[in-house]
Amino acid sequence: MAEPMEVGSRKEKVLTWTEKYRPKTLDDIAHQDEVVTMLKGALQGKDLPHLLFYGPPGTGKTSAALAFCRQLFPKNIFHDRVLDLNASDERGIAVVRQKIRTFSKMSLGAGGAPENVQKLKIIILDEVDAMTREAQAAMRRVIEDYSKYTRFILICNYVSRLIAPVVSRCAKFRFKSLPAEVQVDRLRSICDAEGTPMSDDELHRVMEFAEGDLRRAVCTLQSLSPILKSGDESARACYLRGSSDTKLISEVCKSIPTASTQDIFKLTRVITKSCTGVSFIRHLFQQMIDEDVINDANIAVMGKLVATCEKRILDGCDLENNLLDFLLTLRETFA
Numbered sequence: 001m002a003e004p005m006e007v008g009s010r011k012e013k014v015l016t017w018t019e020k021y022r023p024k025t026l027d028d029i030a031h032q033d034e035v036v037t038m039l040k041g042a043l044q045g046k047d048l049p050h051l052l053f054y055g056p057p058g059t060g061k062t063s064a065a066l067a068f069c070r071q072l073f074p075k076n077i078f079h080d081r082v083l084d085l086n087a088s089d090e091r092g093i094a095v096v097r098q099k100i101r102t103f104s105k106m107s108l109g110a111g112g113a114p115e116n117v118q119k120l121k122i123i124i125l126d127e128v129d130a131m132t133r134e135a136q137a138a139m140r141r142v143i144e145d146y147s148k149y150t151r152f153i154l155i156c157n158y159v160s161r162l163i164a165p166v167v168s169r170c171a172k173f174r175f176k177s178l179p180a181e182v183q184v185d186r187l188r189s190i191c192d193a194e195g196t197p198m199s200d201d202e203l204h205r206v207m208e209f210a211e212g213d214l215r216r217a218v219c220t221l222q223s224l225s226p227i228l229k230s231g232d233e234s235a236r237a238c239y240l241r242g243s244s245d246t247k248l249i250s251e252v253c254k255s256i257p258t259a260s261t262q263d264i265f266k267l268t269r270v271i272t273k274s275c276t277g278v279s280f281i282r283h284l285f286q287q288m289i290d291e292d293v294i295n296d297a298n299i300a301v302m303g304k305l306v307a308t309c310e311k312r313i314l315d316g317c318d319l320e321n322n323l324l325d326f327l328l329t330l331r332e333t334f335a
């Protein structure tokens with residue numbers, strides 16, 4: 001029997017497409033020139049500071065860190081030199097004390113390594129913004145104690161969640177959102193490699209559905225691939241219908257001011273099943289403006305509501321509860 005796949009782990013035997021199509025070298029990283037130039041300089045022997053990569057999900061932060069380490073260390077010493085802790089690992093204070101400190105302490109001989117990497121070790125800590133403040137403080141001490149041969153690459157979405165002494169010890173690089181064309185090009189090359197070509201229009205749909213997160217778009221492609229391979233045109237059309245269900249939005253626009261709480265409960269369930277949430281809220285806002293459902297005074301209130309709700313959903317709060325809160329507040333705004 002096939003072994004179950006550990007989704008989210010970089011150690012899985014069955015590769016997810018995110019891993020399969022992860023950029024292998026720095027040259028494959030699109031649209032992040034500043035950080036790529038700095039990392040290439042470090043490969044040439046320039047000083048390597050501790051690094052902090054931040055920015056929206058699916059813009060190449062993890063890929064850049066891994067590609068750099070692969071190019072820096074020959075394969076035979078890679079595992080001695082790189083400690084890669086990602087979101088699926090426990091990273092409380094105990095782990096900082098044990099794993100990270102032990103790895104940092106370990107002294108290594110040159111082991112035939114190139115001169116610029118003779119004793120260097122790198123610790124990649126993905127999603128540091130999810131670490132507790134205590135764990136971050138412990139990590140800060142490790143950074144201070146072992147800076148001679150150990151470099152940290154910290155990765156997160158929001159710098160504001162890191163403690164200041166950690167941030168101030170790193171060179172910061174903000175990863176930019178990837179323009180639509182860059183994303184579509186990448187998706188197209190994956191489809192071609194998998195032998196399941198898609199039209200430009202379909203690729204744009206997948207991209208919009210993922211809301212700028214190329215990892216999500218790549219996952220969507222993977223989950224779509226059996227449908228594409230099956231040749232079932234109606235299933236394909238159904239899946240690619242798009243996340244912005246215009247009819248549903250129109251209904252919500254009209255009915256929300258007078259809807260009962262029960263109606264809103266039901267509506268929330270329908271929306272949760274059929275849409276991604278964030279795109280629904282954005283389209284609803286746009287449509288309400290287009291159809292003159294809200295007046296100028298309400299636009300500001302609604303804009304704030306949209307922003308708050310989007311942030312919560314993107315931060316991982318429950319979609320259904322957020323939509324419910326959003327729609328109930330919206331109704332009150334019009335009451």
Ligand SMILES: Nc1ncnc2c1ncn2[C@@H]1O[C@H](COP(=O)(O)OP(=O)(O)O)[C@@H](O)[C@H]1O
Binds near residue numbers: 023032059215
């Ligand atoms: N800048 C980029 N250039 C090329 N591919 C990218 C880029 N950003 C994301 N990807 C694609 O998306 C997937 C996830 O990227 P990842 O580096 O894990 O994003 P992040 O760490 O910023 O969330 C990768 O496997 C790759 O296919």
Ligand SMILES: [Mg+2]
Binds near residue numbers: 061126155
């Ligand atoms: Mg990442």
